Amino acid sequence: MSSTSLLALGLAFISSVSAGRHGYPQFGEKQFSQSFLDGYNLLKFTSSLGPYSDRVSYGVDRNTPAGCQVDQVFLLMRHGERYPDYSGFGSNYETVLAKMAATQKNDSSSWKGDLAFLNDWTYYVDDPAMYSQESYSGAYAGLADAYSRGTDYRLRYGHLWDKKSVVPIFSSGYERVIETARYFGQGFFGYNYSTSAAVNIISESATQGANSLTPSCPADPTYVSCLVGSFSRTMPELGVAAARFNSQNPGLNLTALDVSYLMQMAAFELNVRAYTPWAEAFTLDEWVAYGYIWDLMYYYCVGPGSDYQIAVGQVYTNATRVLMEAGPKSGSMFWSFVHDANITPVVAALGLDIPANPLPNDTIPFPNQYRVADIVPMGGHLTLERMTCNATVKSTAGIYVRAVINEAVVPFNACQNGPGYSCPLANYSSLIVDAAPRFDEKCNTSSSYPQYLDFFWNYNTSTQYNFQDGPIGYQLTDTNV
């Protein structure tokens, strides 16, 4: 529940019990809390690997401004909470856990200190087939996240469905992404999902060129080395945690990198279970350092620190701009499902979340202007709204655009003069055209591949991919069904 609606509930409750003769509450609890504990919420430091949390808002009302109506909506959503991949993730966790187990007598009291919980903790991947899949258990389950986003969006945007048309849902061709699209669709369409939604699967292959939700940029010279380097990055605070665990448990010989893997593993545990005892094994300061490791990765490898990646994001910002200019006659709902690293380039191409200076590699900037937990946690999403608005004292009647990231409105720096800090469509269009280098010019995609995005206009209304047909393959990732 958002803080706004909690507040509304609280006010309604207070007024029902203690409304004074002026009609508003005069006694009782503080109207507004004076503590602000969200800064300590671990979900803001579990990086892109932990469960969804709403973005820290600027206070701008998420609801459509008075006098406006959303007439087109574009959702670009990451898959929901999931199990780790095996390669590069789960394999490392299994190695560290085995290394740890080898140092202790295997009885019920061997682990000491901050790791005492290990005496009865078990690794949560009990079936290796589940590596890479969307999670289905616990309070933060990915399938539940996708479904409930669908029900929430039905309430917000249900007026855009004419209750007749078959509506496409676009998913990149990756098992967990497709499942997210399907569960979102079931949440949104309810009893009408099987006949009124049409899941369109867009292959992740580079041969799709620009006709993709996940475009590749062959010209990006450092993409692979940037990612590889990031996976072995540590921070001094992680070495402090390693030394603490080692001194509490003689024989244990953890490194800072081992600790980084354990913190990743802890973040993923919440995707499967409601509680991870690892959360408290590390200090808050260690979690802050851990979170920043991932901020650096996204910023430099797939975010505003890379011109090539901003150009990748331009494919989506351009196609959606063209649709906004054409208006609802070319479709009023565009539901698209992808991965984290396909959303951060788009956010950068919109000119949002661009730090004033490149992120420092060896110190953490406070405040940190690029927090991936606020952009692409599991289930993270960017929602663009085209609104038709009546005139106000502040703005003329017309068409306006807003960006919402993880349910918080994020105004464009250079254009926020519309209702609800929105941007007039004409200004938005020129901002989008100017903000990012062009994909076709920057990325050197083969001329034999599609040069522009076409599927938003030419989609299938077949429902053949709406449901998983049979068991999901062992650790299935890329797939087109």
Ligand SMILES: *[C@@H]1O[C@H](CO)[C@@H](O)[C@H](O)[C@H]1NC(C)=O
């Ligand atoms: C805009 O104004 C017209 C005329 O007053 C009114 O009928 C309409 O409901 C208004 N639109 C919104 C979204 O408030």
Ligand SMILES: *[C@@H]1O[C@H](CO)[C@@H](O)[C@H](O)[C@H]1NC(C)=O
């Ligand atoms: C510890 O003992 C349990 C039960 O006997 C066994 O299943 C497990 O594999 C053992 N772990 C290690 C690391 O030896």
Ligand SMILES: *[C@@H]1O[C@H](CO)[C@@H](O)[C@H](O)[C@H]1NC(C)=O
């Ligand atoms: C949507 O589902 C309801 C409930 O089954 C049904 O009455 C209605 O006709 C369906 N609408 C469409 C367009 O299929």
Ligand SMILES: *[C@@H]1O[C@H](CO)[C@@H](O)[C@H](O)[C@H]1NC(C)=O
């Ligand atoms: C639509 O279906 C046709 C025939 O099955 C296929 O060739 C095409 O790739 C599909 N397009 C999309 C966007 O799914």
Ligand SMILES: *[C@@H]1O[C@H](CO)[C@@H](O)[C@H](O)[C@H]1NC(C)=O
């Ligand atoms: C662009 O790609 C072609 C091959 O498709 C290659 O020969 C050329 O060097 C590339 N140019 C740049 C700038 O990456």
Ligand SMILES: *[C@@H]1O[C@H](CO)[C@@H](O)[C@H](O)[C@H]1NC(C)=O
């Ligand atoms: C701990 O591991 C390091 C390498 O990571 C090694 O150099 C050192 O000898 C090990 N110490 C013990 C006590 O095993």
Ligand SMILES: *[C@@H]1O[C@H](CO)[C@@H](O)[C@H](O)[C@H]1NC(C)=O
């Ligand atoms: C941080 O490191 C990356 C390479 O990993 C480098 O490209 C970038 O310039 C560095 N940032 C700063 C502020 O030094």
Ligand SMILES: *[C@@H]1O[C@H](CO)[C@@H](O)[C@H](O)[C@H]1NC(C)=O
């Ligand atoms: C918006 O566009 C109008 C017309 O092109 C222009 O006059 C105005 O300066 C622009 N405003 C902003 C904030 O970009």
Ligand SMILES: *[C@@H]1O[C@H](CO)[C@@H](O)[C@H](O)[C@H]1NC(C)=O
């Ligand atoms: C923008 O997208 C449209 C539709 O996909 C395409 O025709 C056009 O070439 C694109 N323009 C740019 C600058 O990318």
